[in-house]
Amino acid sequence: MPKEIVINNQVIKPGKEAEVNLNLYRLPTRTIMEIPVHVFRSMEDGPVLLLTAGLHGDETNGIEIVRQLLRGGYFSKLKKGSVLAMPIINIISFLNHSRDLPDGKDLNRCFPGSQSGSLGSRIAYDMMKEIIPQIDFGVDFHTGGAKINNYPQLRCVFSDNKNLELAKLFGSPFILDAPYREKTLRHEAAKKGKEILVYEAGESMRFNKTAITEGINGCLRMMKNLGMIDVEVPECETKVLNDTTWVRADMSGLFRTTKKYGSLIKKNEVIGTLSDPYGEIEEQLKAPETGYIIGINNQPVVNEGDALIHIGME
Ligand SMILES: [Zn+2]
Incomplete structure (x- = not known):
């Protein structure tokens, strides 16, 4: 029997789909900011995969990858396991067309966060409390900066066999050895035994077709290799750097x-x-x-x- 998935006090049962909120955050205008989590569950036990994007609000290629994966309906036909998809974590920076939070903080340096901290710290805390304990592993989709255009690449830790194995199942054009950085989602999740790969492609605030296509194909390839879905995915020649x-x-x-x-x-x-x-x-x-x-x-x-x-x- 698949394990129970509970996010923000909402139970999502096997075989069900739901959109829940990570938490609610009140902005200076009394506006309530919601961070949606899309949950898809098969009846069969299997891997629980987290797909995240928009930790940096201007990294639109990552956001588009998760959007197209949702739109494609792939997760409604899971053969086993579950998918948790969060197309935009840093909603407020997305609205501001900015990488960082209004107070200048980098949300991906706010982990593991705190319940009474700044906005970024609270979002990080909620991710660690509500999401990370539910998953087995994940892919965090990022984009290069305003100056640097990255060719599609997956970043993982080569000394961790499981990390590299997972990266090969994804099969991006390039796989890089990238040591953990303090206070990142990837590092804090790894401390809890949850592997998160980071995908980097394209440049901020610009759609890049190769970046988006390789990200989608990599995700589908990984899920197919894990027996979660049954789809046609083109092969990818991967270079391990x-x-x-x-x-x-x-x-x-x-x-x-x-x-x-x-x-x-x-x-x-x-x-x-x-x-x-x-x-x-x-x-x-x-x-x-x-x-x-x-x-x-x-x-x-x-x-x-x-x-x-x-x-x-x-
Ligand atoms: Zn980023």
């Missing part, structure tokens, strides 16, 4: 590259140019290693030391 490095600007000025993200580059190959804005100085940027471009800075005006191209090595 053991190390990464940033190519940084060694002068301030204008940056440009002709390289496509996701592509393989050879050591010492020219991958871009840096110049002053007056047509006098121009220098070539060379690849320090052979590897794949997993992130590119799309902002042409750069300062000395800025991160320009993220390279991942097999």
